[in-house]
Amino acid sequence: MLGQGNVHTQSSQYQWPEDSLVKIKLEKWRDQKFGIIIHWGLYAVPGIVESWTLCSEDVDWIGRDSSIAYDDYKKWYWGLKESFNPRQFDPTQWAKAARDAGMRYVVFTTKHHDGFAMFDTKQSDFSVANGPFADHPKTDVAKHVFEAFRQQDFMIGAYFSKPDWHSEFYWWPRYATADRNVNYDIKQHPWRWNQFKTFTFNQLSELMHNYGVIDILWLDGGWVRPLETVNDEVRAWGARIPPFSQHIDMPRIAQMARKAQPGILMVDRTVHGAYENYRTPEQSIPKVKSDYPWESCITLGNAWGYVPNDQFKSSTKIIHILIEVVAKGGSLLLGVGPDAQGLLQDVQVKRLQEIGSWLKSNGEAIYNTRTVDQVQDGETFFTRAKDGTRYAMVRLQEGTALPTKISWYGNAPEKNAKLTMLSEGIALKWKQSGELTTVEIPPSLIKKYKTYPALVFKY
Incomplete structure (x- = not known):
C-alpha cells in the first residue's frame, strides 16, 4: 500500500466538506465502521511486498535481493506482467468472505505505485488487460471486483496511486530512479510533468466514468503533493522532499470525479484540506478519540498483499482492534491480500468468518454508533x-x-x-x-x- 515502514499518523487539521451530497455520503460511510482493503497485483506472483522493491531506498522493510543489480531487478519486476495469469480469479469469493466478516465497504487497488493497472486503461499497455490474462472473461479485474461487492451491498472504494513508477513521465528513463519521488526537476521540465498530470487525470476519468457507482476515491502516495502542504508529519517519513511541487491538480480531478460520481468521498491521503474527507492512520490506532472522520488501515497478516507463510492475527485480536477504533470514533479498514491465482487462503476466510460470528451477535454496538465523552x-x-x-x-x-x-x-x-x-x-x-x-x-x-x-x- 501505503509505505510499509512509513506509518501515517493523524493531525489536528481537518476541513469538513461543504458539498451537501458529500456530507450525506460521509455520514453514511461513518456508519459502516468496518471495511476491507484488497492489495492485488504483479507482486502477488512472487509473493513480495507490493511495489516497494522497485524503490531505490535503503530501508529494511523493502527487502530487495541485494545480489541483483538494481536495473536488472526493475526489468525482472516489469516482466512479471507476462506471468500474471490468475485463472482462478474469483471476486465473488472475496465479497462473500468480506460480507461474512461483517464488513460493509471495500477499497480495491486499481493501480499501485508500480503502475500496473488492474483495470482496462487506454492510457497505457501496462495493465492486466494486456498480458496472458487478456483472453479471460474477467480480464477487467476492477470491474468484476466492484460488481461482486455491489451485489453484497458494499460501499465501493477505488484505491489509486498518484505516483506511477512505470510511467516515463514520472520516472524518466533518462535519469536514475533515486527514490520514490519524480526523478527529474519539474521546474526544469514542466512539459513532462504536465504530460504526467494529463495521464493521471485520464486514468482517473476512466475509473470515474466506466466502472459504475464509486463511493470513495482513495488516493495513495502522499509525497505527490504541492510543496506548500509539506509539514513535519511528511518530513517524519524520512523520504527526500524535492524543492518543487509534485502538484497533480486535485481541484480539477475532484471536479471531474464529482461530476461523474456526485457526492464521492475524496481521500487524498495525508494531504490535509478539502480533498481529504477522512483521515487514514496506517498500522496504528490514535491514542485519543477524534470526532472528525477517520479509519485505521491495518493488515490481517504482516503484509498488505499475498506473501507466502504470512502470520495472521487472531480473530480476537482483530475484534479487539475494531472495538478500540470504533470507540475512538473511527472505522477499521482491514488489509487482506489474495494469492497469485486470485483466491483468498483458507486461513484468511476462516479468520473473517470468526470475526463475522462475533459481529452477528454484537454488531449493534459497532455499526451506526458514535463516541461518548469517556472512551x-x-x-x-x-x-x-x-x-x-x-x-x-x-x-x-x-x-x-x-x-x-x-x-x-x-x-x-x-x-x-x-x-x-x-x-x-x-x-x-x-x-x-x-x-x-x-x-x-x-x-x-x-x-x-x-x-x-x-x-x-x-x-
Missing part, C-alpha cells in the same frame, strides 16, 4: 447509538476464564435501568457504587463464553 476504562470501551443507547464492550484476554463479575468506572447506567448482555438479549443483575458499575455473570454464561473475544452490555 474507555481499562479494557472496557464505550459507544452510543444515535438514540442515546449506551454500549460497554469488554475485551477479554485470549485463553483466560470469564470472571463472575465485570466492573467499569464511568458511563454508568441510569438508576433502575435495564442492562442486557447483547449477544444473549437477556437482562443481567448489576449494581452501582459511586462511579463503579458491576455486572454479575451467571455460571451458565461463564461456561458458554469461556473463549469469547469480548462481552457487550447494552443499557
Whole structure:
C-alpha cells in the first residue's frame, strides 16, 4: 500500500466538506465502521511486498535481493506482467468472505505505485488487460471486483496511486530512479510533468466514468503533493522532499470525479484540506478519540498483499482492534491480500468468518454508533447509538476464564435501568457504587463464553 515502514499518523487539521451530497455520503460511510482493503497485483506472483522493491531506498522493510543489480531487478519486476495469469480469479469469493466478516465497504487497488493497472486503461499497455490474462472473461479485474461487492451491498472504494513508477513521465528513463519521488526537476521540465498530470487525470476519468457507482476515491502516495502542504508529519517519513511541487491538480480531478460520481468521498491521503474527507492512520490506532472522520488501515497478516507463510492475527485480536477504533470514533479498514491465482487462503476466510460470528451477535454496538465523552476504562470501551443507547464492550484476554463479575468506572447506567448482555438479549443483575458499575455473570454464561473475544452490555 501505503509505505510499509512509513506509518501515517493523524493531525489536528481537518476541513469538513461543504458539498451537501458529500456530507450525506460521509455520514453514511461513518456508519459502516468496518471495511476491507484488497492489495492485488504483479507482486502477488512472487509473493513480495507490493511495489516497494522497485524503490531505490535503503530501508529494511523493502527487502530487495541485494545480489541483483538494481536495473536488472526493475526489468525482472516489469516482466512479471507476462506471468500474471490468475485463472482462478474469483471476486465473488472475496465479497462473500468480506460480507461474512461483517464488513460493509471495500477499497480495491486499481493501480499501485508500480503502475500496473488492474483495470482496462487506454492510457497505457501496462495493465492486466494486456498480458496472458487478456483472453479471460474477467480480464477487467476492477470491474468484476466492484460488481461482486455491489451485489453484497458494499460501499465501493477505488484505491489509486498518484505516483506511477512505470510511467516515463514520472520516472524518466533518462535519469536514475533515486527514490520514490519524480526523478527529474519539474521546474526544469514542466512539459513532462504536465504530460504526467494529463495521464493521471485520464486514468482517473476512466475509473470515474466506466466502472459504475464509486463511493470513495482513495488516493495513495502522499509525497505527490504541492510543496506548500509539506509539514513535519511528511518530513517524519524520512523520504527526500524535492524543492518543487509534485502538484497533480486535485481541484480539477475532484471536479471531474464529482461530476461523474456526485457526492464521492475524496481521500487524498495525508494531504490535509478539502480533498481529504477522512483521515487514514496506517498500522496504528490514535491514542485519543477524534470526532472528525477517520479509519485505521491495518493488515490481517504482516503484509498488505499475498506473501507466502504470512502470520495472521487472531480473530480476537482483530475484534479487539475494531472495538478500540470504533470507540475512538473511527472505522477499521482491514488489509487482506489474495494469492497469485486470485483466491483468498483458507486461513484468511476462516479468520473473517470468526470475526463475522462475533459481529452477528454484537454488531449493534459497532455499526451506526458514535463516541461518548469517556472512551474507555481499562479494557472496557464505550459507544452510543444515535438514540442515546449506551454500549460497554469488554475485551477479554485470549485463553483466560470469564470472571463472575465485570466492573467499569464511568458511563454508568441510569438508576433502575435495564442492562442486557447483547449477544444473549437477556437482562443481567448489576449494581452501582459511586462511579463503579458491576455486572454479575451467571455460571451458565461463564461456561458458554469461556473463549469469547469480548462481552457487550447494552443499557
